[in-house]
Every structure is written in C-alpha cells, then in structure tokens.
Amino acid sequence: MLKSLRMVTDPLLDKNPVTVHILGICSALAVTTSVATALTLSLALMAVLAVSAGIISLIRRHIPSSIRIIVQITIIASLVIVADQLLQAFAYEMSQRLSVFVSLIATNCIVLGRTEAFALHNRPVPSMLDALGNGAGYSLVLLVVAAIRELFGAGTLLGYGVLPLVADGGWYQPMRLMLLAPSAFIILGLLVWAVRSLRPVQQEAREFSPYAPERQVQP
Numbered sequence: 705m706l707k708s709l710r711m712v713t714d715p716l717l718d719k720n721p722v723t724v725h726i727l728g729i730c731s732a733l734a735v736t737t738s739v740a741t742a743l744t745l746s747l748a749l750m751a752v753l754a755v756s757a758g759i760i761s762l763i764r765r766h767i768p769s770s771i772r773i774i775v776q777i778t779i780i781a782s783l784v785i786v787a788d789q790l791l792q793a794f795a796y797e798m799s800q801r802l803s804v805f806v807s808l809i810a811t812n813c814i815v816l817g818r819t820e821a822f823a824l825h826n827r828p829v830p831s832m833l834d835a836l837g838n839g840a841g842y843s844l845v846l847l848v849v850a851a852i853r854e855l856f857g858a859g860t861l862l863g864y865g866v867l868p869l870v871a872d873g874g875w876y877q878p879m880r881l882m883l884l885a886p887s888a889f890i891i892l893g894l895l896v897w898a899v900r901s902l903r904p905v906q907q908e909a910r911e912f913s914p915y916a917p918e919r920q921v922q923p
Contacts, residue, residue: 711833715841721814722845722892723899724906728814729892731846733885735805739862742850744798746843748791748806750836752783753815757823757835764824776819781810814842849891857882 721727735741756779760767767775788806791799799806809815818838823831854860856879859867868874881887900906 708830708833711830712837712840715834715837716844717841717899717903718906720841720845720899721817721838722842723896726896727817728812728842729889730808731805731812733888735802736846736850736853736888737857737883738854738860739847739850740798741801742846743843744791744795745802745805745809746839746846748787749809749812749815750839750843752780752787752809753818753835753839754832756780756783756815757819757831758828760819761823761826761828761831767824772824773816773820776816776824777810780815780819784810814838845892845895848895849888852891853882853887857887 715721718724722729731745735745756776759779760776763775784807787809788799791802791806818835822834826834851861855866859865859869859876859878865872867876870877
C-alpha cells in the first residue's frame with residue numbers, strides 16, 4: 705500500500721517530470737494563460753496517460769520489440785482522438801480555446817516516456833498508478849504557472865476577479881507581458897530554480913568547474 709502511494713506522490717515533487725527531468729514544457733507556452741485551459745489539458749493528459757499505460761501493460765508480452773514504439777504511439781494517438789472528440793462534444797468552447805494542443809498530447813514526451821520506461825515492463829495497476837503520479841506532477845506545475853500568469857496578467861483566477869482592476873476603479877494594472885509566451889518560460893525557469901534550491905538533491909553534478917585546477921597533460 706505504501707509503495708503504491710509513493711508511486712503517485714513521488715512525481716509531485718521528488719521526481720516531478722517537469723522540474724527534475726525538464727519534460728513536457730512545450731505546453732507551458734500556450735495553455736497556461738488561464739487556469740481553466742491548463743486544468744482541462746491536464747485532466748485530458750492524465751486520462752490519456754493512465755489509460756494508455758494500462759492498455760500497453762496488458763498487451764506488453766504480445767508487442768514485438770521491433771515495433772513497440774509504433775504500437776505505443778498508435779494507442780496513445782487513438783486515445784487522444786477520443787479525448788479531443790469528448791471535449792468537442794461536451795466542452796466545445798474550451799476545445800476551441802485549446803485548439804491543437806489537445807492533439808499534441810500524442811507527442812508529449814511524458815506520455816511516451818512513461819509507457820516506454822515503465823508500462824512496458826510492469827503490471828497494469830502499478831503502471832496506471834505511475835502514470836497518474838507523473839500526470840499529476842505535470843499538472844501541478846502547469847497549474848502553478850497558469851495561476852501566476854492569469855493572476856498577474858488579468859487579475860483573475862478561473863475567470864473570477866481577484867485583484868481590483870484600474871479599469872473597474874481598482875488599483876491593479878494588469879501586466880500584459882504575463883499573457884505572452886516568454887513569460888511562461890521565465891516563470892517555469894524560476895520555478896525549477898526554486899524547487900532545486902529547496903531540494904539540492906535534484907541538482908545535477910557539475911560537469912565543469914571554472915575553479916578546478918587544470919589537469920596536466922601527460923606527454
């Protein structure tokens with residue numbers, strides 16, 4: 705039970721796919737302008753990741769090694785199409801706001817990375833728990849970035865006014881820069897720096913130190 709719980713909770717911080725492995729950051733460009741879009745994409749990715757991990761784990765012994773990547777991508781892409789169609793059917797306006805980014809779940813390296821590295825070698829239940837944990841870790845980062853951008857860029861959260869805007873007689877002037885793509889990378893970079901500063905174990909060892917003495921070349 706404890707092991708299963710750690711499979712879900714570890715990717716939230718200790719093994720977060722974004723802050724530790726720097727995966728799946730492309731979504732931070734466009735879908736984090738608001739919490740609503742980030743939340744919708746996060747839920748879609750978690751569903752696709754969990755179901756694809758379960759399916760691939762179930763048929764892992766029947767997938768030839770030479771075509772395993774093709775099989776995984778086919779399964780993931782099929783699930784992404786289903787997710788996209790469900791969004792268009794039940795949340796059409798949100799699907800239009802997300803545009804092609806739902807379809808791009810199929811190319812998200814977190815999805816293929818977890819199916820290739822874990823689901824292909826483990827039983828269905830652990831594979832789905834691992835997928836849910838990594839999906840939740842990815843979603844947490846996306847939601848934090850989206851909350852910062854929406855709050856300071858528009859003065860709202862989930863579309864509800866939080867900061868009194870100057871246009872409405874308040875004191876806050878929205879920072880429109882926060883709604884532009886470069887701000888997502890800046891916030892994400894600061895977030896990674898903050899997490900690694902608080903948890904030094906996540907820092908990679910330096911490959912080169914400018915203060916280290918030069919090695920003597922043997923003749």
